[in-house]
Amino acid sequence: MKTPLYILLASALMLTGCTNNKKADNSVQMSTAAQNTDATAASADGTVTYLSTADFRLKIMDYETHQTEWVFEGKRPAVIDFYTTWCGPCKMMAPIVEEMAKAYAGKVDFYKVDIDKEQELAQTFGIQSIPTFLFIPAKGKPTMQMGAMPKETFEKMVKEIKN
Secondary structure, eight states, X not given: OOOOHHHHHHHHHHHHOEESOOOOOTTOOOOHHHHTOOTTSOGGGSOOEEOOHHHHXXXXXXXXXXXXXXXXOOSSOEEEEEEOTTOHHHHHHHHHHHHHHHHTTTXXXXXXXXXXXXXXXXXXXXXXXXXXXXXXXXXXXOEEEESOOOHHHHXXXXXXXXX
16 A cells, blocks of 8 residues: 655654644653752753753853853753653653763753743744754854754764763
């Protein structure tokens, strides 16, 4: 049986990223570790820290003070996962992000930003497709990657900012 091309294209699109459309999904459950993570705690213990806009400006970059240049406030390289709770590809990437946070504990900080709750950050960084990842080296400019990716690709990008 032949599968119509438009069904294959639609399936491929769903696997790589979601657009920034609001959609409620009350059935989403995060891991217990993620739910209990305090936004002010350091992610050196291998957990993913959730960032508010205020936390972002303190820990990552105060984009109101530094409007024309990137000035990183962190001590270690960081990865920021811009996501929403209703996004399928975001849900697929969550375990990979959590696994990498444990693997790189104390070496790379891992954060999550819910763009439905932190719309100012989403607008500031022009987030239109999710998940979107911001890979931030300790020195230098960050790299942004949109869409879900294989674990190997994600880990390669983490290794690049760690060095």
